[in-house]
Amino acid sequence: MGYAFTNNNNSATTFQALNPGDEIHLVVSLDGGATFTSLMFFDSASTIINGGETFSVDLDSSYFSSTVVFAFWAFEGNVTTLATNVFVDNFEVAESAPLSIDELSSLEEVSIYPTLTTDNLQVENCELHEVILYTVTGKQISVEFNDSTIYTNYLESGIYFVQLIDVNGNVFTRKFIKS
Incomplete structure (x- = not known):
């Protein structure tokens, strides 16, 4: 929080x-x-x-x-x-209020995996335009990505929210744990 x-x-x-x-x-x-x-x-x-x-x-x-x-x-x-x-x-x-997955997600077919990771995240069913990463307290962290990979291998262990913005402007928010 x-x-x-x-x-x-x-x-x-x-x-x-x-x-x-x-x-x-x-x-x-x-x-x-x-x-x-x-x-x-x-x-x-x-x-x-x-x-x-x-x-x-x-x-x-x-x-x-x-x-x-x-x-x-x-x-x-x-x-x-x-x-x-x-x-x-x-x-x-x-x-301040914590980030909410329900408020920011719009289409459920977009997924990230693995949601418990030691390395990078993979994205399915989303043509990425922008990726924004947040800590559980709402602090924004810069992150690099390509078409289907979000590079999270450098992150410390913890709970994170990733906001995916596709080429049409749709916003999807997912939670993952970095161990």
């Missing part, structure tokens, strides 16, 4: 155009604020939509304890430029 830090859609996180040297960081501390790690970073090169945006950051379960602190840090690089206003409100930390 994955977790996400998300700005709530009912509000706005608004950064006006950032000036050279200006920086905004979303940071997190796992030790009550003694040390911080940057989760997101914005500077004058960042593309920012006026009026607010929704941002999500994938988090693992270590971010859910009584000593976790989230903060926004803003730094003004050149004080001779116009001021940068930052408005942040209504953010939430919420558990």
Whole structure:
């Protein structure tokens, strides 16, 4: 199961155009604020939509304890430029839903084998256009493939979901276990 830090859609996180040297960081501390790690970073090169945006950051379960602190840090690089206003409100930390096979699969004749593998996967009845691989927590992993083989021999042991997109745009999702 994955977790996400998300700005709530009912509000706005608004950064006006950032000036050279200006920086905004979303940071997190796992030790009550003694040390911080940057989760997101914005500077004058960042593309920012006026009026607010929704941002999500994938988090693992270590971010859910009584000593976790989230903060926004803003730094003004050149004080001779116009001021940068930052408005942040209504953010939430919420558990995200796991991937669902039933919601994403449309035709049952497409199959992968073996579903318990130590090497690569074979695909039947699907003219592949794109392959997207996910961990059980929803993290996307890049994968190479050809007409009928998905190269998974390099993966660590675990449960994975593979999303197959055929040349007609149909999407099929299958689960497999890498041992």
